[in-house]
Each structure stands twice: as C-alpha cells, then as structure tokens.
Amino acid sequence: MAVEPCAENQSVGREERIELFRLVLLQRLFEERVTALYRQGRVPGSVYTGRGQEAVAAGAGLALGPDDVVAPLNRELACHFARGVEPADVFRNFFGKATGPTAGRDGNMHFGYPGDGIFPLVSMLGDLVPVVTGAALAFKRRRQPRVAMTFLGEGAFSVGDTHEGLNLAAVWKVPVVFVIQSNRYSYSTPVARQMVNTNISQRVFGGWSIHSERVDGTDAISVLATVRAAVERARDGGGPQAVEALSVRMHGHAAHDDARYVPAGMREEFAERFDPPARLAARLALDGLSAGEIDAVREDVSDEIAAGLAEAERAPAPDPATVEHGVYAAPPRSSVG
Amino acid sequence: MTSTGHLSAAEAPAETVVGEITYLEAIRVALRDALAEDDRVFLLGEDIGVFGGAFGATAGLLEEFGEERVIDTPISEEGFVGAAIGAAWMGEHPVVELQFADFITCAFDPIVTVAAKTHWRSGQAIPITIRCPSGGGVRGGPFHAGSPEGWFVGTAGLKIVCPATVADAYGLLRSAIEDPDPVLYFEHKRLYRTLRAEAPDDSLRTPIGPAAVVREGNDATVVTYGSGVGTALAAVELAGGDVEVLDLRTIWPLDEAAVLASVEKTSRVLVLQEAARSTGAAGVVLSLLARRAFEHLDAPPALHAAPDTPVPFAPELEDAYLPSVETTAAALEALLAY
Numbered sequence: 001m002a003v004e005p006c007a008e009n010q011s012v013g014r015e016e017r018i019e020l021f022r023l024v025l026l027q028r029l030f031e032e033r034v035t036a037l038y039r040q041g042r043v044p045g046s047v048y049t050g051r052g053q054e055a056v057a058a059g060a061g062l063a064l065g066p067d068d069v070v071a072p073l074n075r076e077l078a079c080h081f082a083r084g085v086e087p088a089d090v091f092r093n094f095f096g097k098a099t100g101p102t103a104g105r106d107g108n109m110h111f112g113y114p115g116d117g118i119f120p121l122v123s124m125l126g127d128l129v130p131v132v133t134g135a136a137l138a139f140k141r142r143r144q145p146r147v148a149m150t151f152l153g154e155g156a157f158s159v160g161d162t163h164e165g166l167n168l169a170a171v172w173k174v175p176v177v178f179v180i181q182s183n184r185y186s187y188s189t190p191v192a193r194q195m196v197n198t199n200i201s202q203r204v205f206g207g208w209s210i211h212s213e214r215v216d217g218t219d220a221i222s223v224l225a226t227v228r229a230a231v232e233r234a235r236d237g238g239g240p241q242a243v244e245a246l247s248v249r250m251h252g253h254a255a256h257d258d259a260r261y262v263p264a265g266m267r268e269e270f271a272e273r274f275d276p277p278a279r280l281a282a283r284l285a286l287d288g289l290s291a292g293e294i295d296a297v298r299e300d301v302s303d304e305i306a307a308g309l310a311e312a313e314r315a316p317a318p319d320p321a322t323v324e325h326g327v328y329a330a331p332p333r334s335s336v337g
Numbered sequence: 338m339t340s341t342g343h344l345s346a347a348e349a350p351a352e353t354v355v356g357e358i359t360y361l362e363a364i365r366v367a368l369r370d371a372l373a374e375d376d377r378v379f380l381l382g383e384d385i386g387v388f389g390g391a392f393g394a395t396a397g398l399l400e401e402f403g404e405e406r407v408i409d410t411p412i413s414e415e416g417f418v419g420a421a422i423g424a425a426w427m428g429e430h431p432v433v434e435l436q437f438a439d440f441i442t443c444a445f446d447p448i449v450t451v452a453a454k455t456h457w458r459s460g461q462a463i464p465i466t467i468r469c470p471s472g473g474g475v476r477g478g479p480f481h482a483g484s485p486e487g488w489f490v491g492t493a494g495l496k497i498v499c500p501a502t503v504a505d506a507y508g509l510l511r512s513a514i515e516d517p518d519p520v521l522y523f524e525h526k527r528l529y530r531t532l533r534a535e536a537p538d539d540s541l542r543t544p545i546g547p548a549a550v551v552r553e554g555n556d557a558t559v560v561t562y563g564s565g566v567g568t569a570l571a572a573v574e575l576a577g578g579d580v581e582v583l584d585l586r587t588i589w590p591l592d593e594a595a596v597l598a599s600v601e602k603t604s605r606v607l608v609l610q611e612a613a614r615s616t617g618a619a620g621v622v623l624s625l626l627a628r629r630a631f632e633h634l635d636a637p638p639a640l641h642a643a644p645d646t647p648v649p650f651a652p653e654l655e656d657a658y659l660p661s662v663e664t665t666a667a668a669l670e671a672l673l674a675y
Contacts, residue, residue, distance in 0.1 A: 069427075106458050114426055114461035124450050130416045131451060134423025134431075141379070141405050141429075148423070161446065164416025171411060327493045329462040329517035332546030332587060336594035 001273050005282035006221040011228075014287060016062065018297065020220040021280040023058035025301045027078035028277055030087055033305055034094055038255050043094050045107045050075030052218070052250030052267075053181055055276035056151075058082060059223025060179045060243075063231050064149060069117035069135050071128040071150040074109045075181060075249075079151075083118055087308030088315075097315040104318035105326070125156040129165030129178070136174035136240075147234045149177040155186030157203075158194055169240035170208040177230050178204070178242040181217065183249035188261045201244040210240045217245030218274040221283065248274070358536045360506045361529035364394050364468075367510035368432065370539050372402050375430065378514060379406045381417050382434030382468075391436050392470060392529060414443035418467065422452050422519075425463045430514055438471035438523060439483040452519040453494030462517035466510070472564055472611055473643075473659050474527040478650035484563075484610070484643075486523045487617020490589045496545050497589040499523045501566035503534035505586060508543030516545055525564045532567075546587050548595035554581035557605035557672055560596055560622050562588050565609040565660070572665035578673050588618040593625055600626060604635040607672050609665055614642035636675035641668040 012020075031049040038047040050057055053075045061082025064070060072079040080090065085101075092100030093111045101111040102120070112120030119131060132148040139146040156162045169176050180200050184191055191198050201212040211233065215226040223245055230241035248270045252259035259267075281294050358366065371378045380395060386409040389396030399407040410417045414435060421431040435441055441448070444467075452463050473482035489495050496518050500506040506524065513520035552570060556578050559569040562585040573580045583599050585592065600606045606626060608619045619642055626638045641660050649655050 102458050110458070112459055114455070114459050119423075119426060120455065120459045120461075122450050122454075124446055127419060127447060127451055130419025130447065131423035131426070133416075134420030134425075135427050136423075137420055138424040138427035138429050161415055161419060164411075164413040165419060167411060168413060168416045168420055326457045326460070328496075329456050329464075330545075332496060332590050332592075333544070334592045334594040335547030335549065336592070336598045 003275065003278040003282050004273050005286055006219045006279045007216070009221050009225045011225045012221045016224065017221060017280070017284060017287065020055075020058050020062065020224060021277065021284060022297055022301060023061065023078040023081050024054040024220055024277045024280055025298060026081050026087070026304065027054040027057060029301055030077060030090065030305050033309065034091070035255055044096060047094070047255040048074040048109050048253070049251045049255075050077060052270070052276065053183055053247045054078050055220035055223050055279070056179065056181055056217045056245040056247060059220045060149065060151070060227045062224050063227035064147065065231070065235075067117070067144075068147045068149065068231070069119070069132070070148070071112070071119035071121070071132050073121050073128075073151045075183070076151050077109065080118065084116065085113065085118070087305050088311040091309050091312030092315050095312055095315070096318065097312060098318040099315045103326070126152065126159035126161030126165070129156070129162045130168060132176050133165050133169040133172070133174060136169065136176035137172055140172070140174045145235050147175045147177060147231050149179060149231070151179045151181055153181040153183060153186065154191045154194055154200065157200060166204065166208045166210060166240070170210050173239040175234040176240045177227065177234050178210075178240065179227060180204075180242060180244040181247065182244055183247050185249055185262070187253040187257070201242065204242045204244070210242050211238065212242035212244065214244045214246060217247035218276045218279060220276060220280055356535060357533050358503060359530050360500070360503050360524070360532040361392060361394060363503045363506040363537065364510060364524055365396065365398070366536070367507045368395060369398060369401065371432070371511060371514045372398065372406055377428060377430040378432060379408065379429065380432050380434065381408045381410055381421055383410055383412055383436045385409060385434050390434060392526065394468070395434065414440050415447060418444040419447040419451065421465045422447055422455075422463055425465045426461060430464045430466070432466045432468065432514055434468045436470070437477075437481050438469035438485055439480050441467075441469055441485055445488075448489070448495070448519070448521070449492055453492050456518065457494055463519050464517045465519050466513040467519070467521050469521060469523045470526050471523045472525040472527055473648045473655055474564075476650060476652060476655060477648065479647035482648040482655070484523070484612035486521065486588060487612050489521055490617045490621055492589070494519065495589065496520045496587060497523065498545060498587050499525070499563035500543075500586070501528075501563055501584050503532050504537045504541060505543045507537040508541040509545070509586065512542045512545050515542070520545065523563060527564060528567070543586065546590070546592060548583050548585045548587070548592040550581060550599065551584045552580065552582040554579040555603055556580060557607065557669065558583055558599040558603045559607045559609055559669070560585065560599075561609040562586065562618065564611050568660060568662055568665050569609055571662040572669055575662060575666040576669040576673070578669065580669065585618065589621075591618070591621050591625065593629070596622060596625060597629055600630045601633045604633055605672050605675070606634070607639045607641060607668055609660060610642045611660060612643060613645045614640055615645050636672055639668055639672045641665055
C-alpha cells in the first residue's frame, strides 16, 4: 500500500505546511539520533519517543498563539520545537547538563520553560490537566485572550486527576484545550483493557459537555486545522475544548521496551500508509514542491540536530557541590545566627 | 471529600470585641487584608463562598470580593489544588482551603509531585498557600481531627507552618500568601475560638523559618508547635521549674539552629506534638538532637505525643489519645528528675 498524502485543507497554507514538515522531521530525526546515543551508552536513564505521533505534537504546537501556554508530555517533542525550544536545549536535558532546562536535576523529556509558557512534564498521568485548567482560570479572571493546552493519552483516562480537571474546566468554562493522544497502548496495555467505551471524544462530550472532535493524528495538516479551530473557540469564550488525535505508537513505551505485545505487522502496515513525515512529504509533492526542495528541508533539519548535539556535548556537567541548591525560591532562614 | 456534617455547621462568627480577636478571626482578617491589598490573591475551596467556610473562616469575603476572588469549588481536592498550581504558574497567589486537613490525602499528588518539585526542576516559583484545619479535641474522629502535617515534613520544596497564637495566625498567613514557595498552613481547630488576643496590625508578618522562644528558661526546653505551645506553657506552670518553651512556628524546614541553641543552654529537652509519635516534626527534631546535641544533654531526649493510632472519636478515648496539660506536666517532671 502506498502512503496516503495528508488531506487537502485550504486553511493551512504552503508556508505552514513546510513548517509542519520541518517540525515533524525534527522530532523524528532528533529521536532517532538520541535513541542511537542511548544505545551507545551516551544517554543516562531512558529515552521516550513519539514515533508515529509527531503530527499531533507539531500541529497542536503550531496551533497556539504567541502568548498561549502548554504542558507537553513525552511524545510531544515537536510541540517544544514549535514553541521555540532548540535541539541543543533538549540534548542538554537528555545528557543532564548544567546549562540544560532542568540543570541536570531531571532528564529526557522531563523539562519545560515555564517562564516562556511551557510547563515541565511530570510523570504522573493526569496531573497536568488541573494545572493547565488553573492557568486558564488565571487568563479568564484577567480577561486575557490567552489559551492553555495540555496533552493526555488513553492512560490518563484511568486517573482521577483527569476527571477532576476536565470537570473543573467545564464548570469554570475556562479557555483550555485538551489534545488527546489515542495511540492504542498505555505502556503494554491495550486500550480495550483500560476502558469500555474507547471513543474518548464521545466520553469527553458526554461526560463534561466539553466540545470534542476526533482527527487523524497522523495527518499534521488536519491536526493543525482542527486544533487551531479549537484554540480559537476557547479564546473566543467557548470554554474548554478537546481534540482526540488517533494514531499508533510506533515504538515501545521507552527505548528499553521492544513492544513484543503489539500484534506482528500492525505497526509496519500502519507505517506504510500513515507515517506522518511521509504523508506530509507526499502532500508537499502534490503541492508542487520538487524532490530537491523536500530534501533540502530534510538536510536543514539534519544539520540543525547535528549542530545542537555538538553544542550540547560541549556544555558543562553540573557541579556536584550544587546538589542541594534550588529547592526553594526563597530559602527559609533561622532565628539564630 | 466533604464533611459528614457534624462538624460543618458554621457558627456565626463571634462579634468582634473591639481591639481583641480570635485565632479564627485573625485568619479571616488576614485573608481579607491579602485580598484587599493584592489582586493576585484569590480563594478556592469547598463551601467557602456562600456558606463562608465550614468553620466560618471566609465568612463575608464572597460578599466583599465577589465570586471571581472567592470560588466555591466542586469536591475535588486533587483538581483544585492542581488548578491553584497552574494559576500560580501564571503569577497568581491562590489560597486553597481544604475543609479539613485530613482531606489533604486527596491532594497528595499535586502537592508533592507538582508544587514541591517545580521550582527545583525549572526555576518556576509556585506561590500557593494551602490552609489545613487540623487537630483534635473537637470529637471529630479519624477523618476530621487529624494532624497530618507529618506526612509532608521532609518533603523538599514545601514549607509547613503551624500558628500557635492569634498574632501568628495572622502573621504566618500573610507571609505564606506573599511567599514565592508552596506553603502548607496548618490551623488548629481547637484554637479557633479558644484563643483571643489583641488584633495584630496589618503590617505584621511572622517570618517563615524562624522558631520563637515563647518562654525563657534554663533547666529544660520544650520543643513544640501548634496546639502544643499552649499545652506546654500550662504544663510548665503546673510542673514548676525554669523551663524554656520553643515554638517552632515553621516545622519544615526546621529551624535547627534555634533548637540547638536552646538545648545547649538547658541540656534537657522534651519534644511535644499532638501528631502521632512516630510521624513528622518530632522525629526530625529528635534526629537533630541525637546527631548534634548529644554531648550537651544531661538526660535522654523525651517525646510526648499522641499514640500511633488514628484519632479516636469517643471523648474518653480522644482525651486519652491527646497530650494534655497534665500528661505533659508529668513528662516534664520526669525529665527534670532524671
């Protein structure tokens, strides 16, 4: 079966399509590079990727306005890139460098730039649903035309925080967008073993009256158009919005996981038709981009990753003498001395 | 979770005596002053608006500041603590009321996972205050009379304060709300209407961190906090002796220097807390004494605290469970006689 080009959508222009392609490739090639480094023993801890889900991260990331805020998770590297994070920043976090976004205090995809509107991921599923709801509550009380967003997957729908956060968002009618990554598995557990009604979009609407749509999560152009419409509805006072993006997680949960529990051939068959970068490349070819122009994007992305890696490798390691630093914004003092 | 009812009936707040207010009124005045002075401050919690709070701590604030500043929430501790964190990320200074401190179990995850670690991981301050009505002596039983502060003692990134006086009820709450870090504020329910003192000036800020010597002495030190301070002062009167009483005020991080300075002077120490004996601040204080004060001690450090059980309901059982003035005086006499 041949790859299916992204669906035509007039609301996403040529420049944006090329930017989506760049972001999707940046996530794909970065993750391939960092996984190779991990296998060489050059990355401590673990590596999580969003292979197969890059279109969701890129499309949702680009859908946000400059003053909006977002809490991306493990599978949304392209969202970080869409918000201005650079490959060198991410490599520094994977390596645990002193000049990385967490200064070596946390690793891999566990980082953010909260001062620039990107909340750092926490591992406990669902925790960030109330957090972005609270950010949106601040926007509403300040009458600011800003939107908060987070991502969550099927796994988060078994966690109480998610349900409490969705309910608060709906009751408070705040400008927040929930992008749901339905990738069929939570670690090794298929979605059918986690919920009876696997149509999460339907549940979100039925349960909380939150406007919700489903989109093909492998088609970056459709994701951008759908999430952007949701973001603008939220910004215009429409209250919380949800978009459920359907995809397949094409790696294990993390680099150590060979995903033996996935039926043989499922991912290969899926990749043949629905691989996100290939779908974008096919659409760009239909749009009239030459093979040379498409390759040039790929080369630029490769160069950017190589330069980021070289920069991160030169960065200093954290000083062990700082191990107790940074816990408090205002460290408490004593009454004595 | 919400109250089962028997403790939730808010009495109309007592008429304020001119110049004198209760511990509960000090909390309400601190909230009102913070709301009036700083538009980043808003309140979130169950039944805090229309009803004025299960104990009346927020009575009248909805009427004065409106429903965007005083928000009645669904029964979602985990959700609204998480939301407070998100608002704090955007620069607000939200104040959450947990209806009873016991319900903090429902919000453990956002407090410990998100609020406590965010500054350390990212440099982002999370200025939230979580008010926790705690403590026994009100016949609340195992879900409405606990002193769960110990679960958070030792958690990097959190600050835990426990006012023991009317002035500190005001001054610590104002400091907590202004502080850039997450602060758990444990207010003792038994003190709400039993403590009364001169109304503090609105400029009063009790600093977060320092302990306070509330009674000077040379023969022994009682290290305590919250409800233990009043108990200790009464026990010293009963037992006699030249005893120092140190009110920790902030139980985490611990003012180690203040504990050590007092014990180096007195050479005998009783650690007193209402929380169960194997939890929380007492263990941290005793560990400090073992490591750093061993050579100054003339007697083994003593501990007087509630037993390692949930808080019982029946008056006979709860009275036996809580450290009283009499049992504390007996512990003090034994320490002085060693």
